[in-house]
Amino acid sequence: MHEEVATRTEFEAVIGLEVHVQLLTQSKMFCGCENRYGGLPNSRTCPVCLGLPGALPALNGEAVRMAIALGLALKASIREESTFYRKQYFYPDLPKGYQITQGPVALVEEGWLEIPGDATVRGREGALRVRIERAHLEEDAGKSSHDLDPDHSLVDLNRAGVPLLEIVGGPDLRSPQEASDYLKAIHHLVMYLGICDGNMDEGSLRCDANISVRRRGETKLGTRVEVKNLNSFRFLRQALEFEIDRQIELVESGQPFSQETRGWDAQAGVTRSQRSKEAAMDYRHFPEPDLPVLCVSPEEVAGVRAHLPELPSDRKARFQETFGLTDYEADMLVQTPMHADYFESVATLSGNGKQAANWMLGEVSRSLNETGHNLETLGLSSAQLADLIKLVATGTINLNTAKEIVFPGMLAGEGNPADIVATKSLGQVSDHNFVTSLVRDILTANPQQLAQYKAGKVNLRGFFVGQAMKAGQGRINPQVLNQAVDEALASEEAP
Numbered sequence: 001m002h003e004e005v006a007t008r009t010e011f012e013a014v015i016g017l018e019v020h021v022q023l024l025t026q027s028k029m030f031c032g033c034e035n036r037y038g039g040l041p042n043s044r045t046c047p048v049c050l051g052l053p054g055a056l057p058a059l060n061g062e063a064v065r066m067a068i069a070l071g072l073a074l075k076a077s078i079r080e081e082s083t084f085y086r087k088q089y090f091y092p093d094l095p096k097g098y099q100i101t102q103g104p105v106a107l108v109e110e111g112w113l114e115i116p117g118d119a120t121v122r123g124r125e126g127a128l129r130v131r132i133e134r135a136h137l138e139e140d141a142g143k144s145s146h147d148l149d150p151d152h153s154l155v156d157l158n159r160a161g162v163p164l165l166e167i168v169g170g171p172d173l174r175s176p177q178e179a180s181d182y183l184k185a186i187h188h189l190v191m192y193l194g195i196c197d198g199n200m201d202e203g204s205l206r207c208d209a210n211i212s213v214r215r216r217g218e219t220k221l222g223t224r225v226e227v228k229n230l231n232s233f234r235f236l237r238q239a240l241e242f243e244i245d246r247q248i249e250l251v252e253s254g255q256p257f258s259q260e261t262r263g264w265d266a267q268a269g270v271t272r273s274q275r276s277k278e279a280a281m282d283y284r285h286f287p288e289p290d291l292p293v294l295c296v297s298p299e300e301v302a303g304v305r306a307h308l309p310e311l312p313s314d315r316k317a318r319f320q321e322t323f324g325l326t327d328y329e330a331d332m333l334v335q336t337p338m339h340a341d342y343f344e345s346v347a348t349l350s351g352n353g354k355q356a357a358n359w360m361l362g363e364v365s366r367s368l369n370e371t372g373h374n375l376e377t378l379g380l381s382s383a384q385l386a387d388l389i390k391l392v393a394t395g396t397i398n399l400n401t402a403k404e405i406v407f408p409g410m411l412a413g414e415g416n417p418a419d420i421v422a423t424k425s426l427g428q429v430s431d432h433n434f435v436t437s438l439v440r441d442i443l444t445a446n447p448q449q450l451a452q453y454k455a456g457k458v459n460l461r462g463f464f465v466g467q468a469m470k471a472g473q474g475r476i477n478p479q480v481l482n483q484a485v486d487e488a489l490a491s492e493e494a495p
Contacts, residue, residue, distance in 0.1 A: 010216060011213045011214065011216065011251070012174060012213065012215070012218075013121075013175060013211060013212075014222070015179050015209060016173065017182060017208070018168050018207060018210070019183065019205065019206075020165075020208075021164065021165045021167065021196045022140065022163065022203070022205070023063050023066050023164070023165055024066075024195055027060060028139070028161035029060050029100075029163040029164070031055075031057070031058070032046070033048075033049055033161065037199075039158055041157075042155075043158065044158045049139075050160075056290050064294065067135060068108070068304045069308060070165060070190065070193060070195060071107065072304065072305050074111030074132050076108045076109060076112075076132055078107065079106065080295065080297070081293050082102055083105055083294065084100055084101070085287055086098040086099070086286055086288050088284040088285075091144075093143055099138060099139060100139050100291070102294075106134040107135070107136060107137060110131075112129050112132055113169075113186070114127050114129050114130070114313070115130060115181045116128065118174065118175040129172075130169055130172045130173065130182055131170030133169065138164050140160065140162040140163075141160060142155055142159050167186060179236055179237070179240055183233060188335070189311065189312065192312050192315075194337075200231045200232055201232075206229055206230060208228050208230070209226070209243075211224070211240060211244065211247070212224045212247070213248055223256075223257055223259055224259055225257075225260055225271075226262070227239050227262050227264055227271055238264070238269065242270055246271070260274075260275065316330045316333075319334065319343075322353065323347055323354065325354070339360070339375065343357065345382035345383075345386075346382045349382060349383055350385075350389040350390055351390075352393060355393070356386070364385070367380075367411060378411070380410055384416055388410070396428055397475075398477060399478075400474050401474050401475060405474075406426065426475060428477050429475050429480075430480050432480055435476055435484045436488065439464070439468050439481070442468050442471065443488055443489075443492065446467065453492075454492060464489070465482065468481055468485065
């Protein structure tokens with residue numbers, strides 16, 4: 001085991017991701033067919049996406065605007081003129097026999113995205129700026145299924161022609177963790193921009209990983225292998241871990257290997273060879289004769305820029321400054337636009353951003369995980385949660401009562417927090433004389449524990465607090481209770 005670790009530290013991985021983002025347009029890239037997941041096989045097709053003779057493509061303008069929005073968010077150059085090409089390859093799920101894609105000039109080129117660097121491989125803390133070589137528009141292929149029929153492969157062309165934005169990152173990543181963080185950053189970004197639903201299970205966002213290894217200190221790149229169609233952050237990390245180890249073993253043993261395309265077998269936990277990797281010449285690219293040059297004016301770019309939403313990195317920084325959140329808290333709360341919007345509403349309505357974060361990352365997150373709901377279906381409005389936070393802040397109820405009785409009641413549909421408090425008589429008891437009398441009764445009822453406390457076993461203070469809280473059915477004001485317990489114990493110790 002120690003030898004394996006030592007061997008791996010002698011090598012450096014070089015990783016670049018190609019991320020495929022399905023755009024949230026209403027229609028497909030080059031035709032009017034509905035762009036929606038699922039449906040009966042081959043029900044959302046037409047002569048254009050079926051590749052029938054004489055059918056002509058028409059470019060989806062909304063897809064262009066979405067690509068520009070991403071380019072602006074990536075600080076990239078938006079090319080005033082870009083072109084569409086035909087990329088030739090023959091496979092049953094591509095009925096035309098070619099894919100329409102952009103090249104050699106893409107609409108979006110030369111941007112960057114910042115992620116945390118992996119200190120375990122870089123030897124230092126700090127942010128990493130990953131280059132974005134380009135982001136180009138293209139159409140998706142259909143889907144082949146090889147396990148639905150024992151004798152045949154089946155093809156569903158509903159996905160054929162769905163608008164794709166392929167984001168080609170530079171070979172700047174050095175570990176599976178950095179690759180995962182980069183993919184998460186892309187995922188967050190496209191969801192905040194509203195250009196993709198981010199559903200990786202349905203293939204809305206997936207990636208191909210290009211990976212090679214070399215000895216540390218070398219500048220020449222090793223033999224590159226592409227691992228195709230990774231549709232989860234976990235699969236990406238696992239596939240890269242396996243492939244790094246596989247390539248290091250081959251290099252160490254002196255076994256040459258060729259550039260190839262591999263697939264990830266999640267059940268076996270291995271990558272498997274699929275085909276030799278094509279070179280650009282194998283695709284026989286040539287200009288798409290049925291589409292003109294795509295021209296984008298500065299005014300069109302300015303129009304898209306004017307409607308850009310607040311980006312996740314900017315929102316995270318604002319949450320930290322405005323609500324006094326830690327880096328971790330703010331990062332968790334901007335995971336999705338829905339979570340960020342909900343939190344900000346609770347924080348604003350309650351006037352207490354820190355407590356809003358505590359509830360969001362505590363009870364709300366726990367409930368979402370346990371029930372499988374999302375914030376829309378949980379049955380808890382931001383105004384209701386804000387009201388609950390205010391009831392605790394004003395001392396109407398204590399935190400335990402809020403968490404153990406009122407919050408579950410709200411989720412069960414018992415009403416607003418104030419109604420639940422009134423119906424169940426949960427109001428917090430803050431009367432000092434009443435609490436002092438209750439504490440005296442507790443001390444009298446527990447002479448043995450009182451004697452042990454007076455003999456030096458001071459941790460029994462917590463016992464008396466717990467007994468008093470239990471006697472008060474959790475409704476005692478903790479501050480008043482703690483003061484009363486301290487006063488009562490001090491009087492017992494007085495000569």
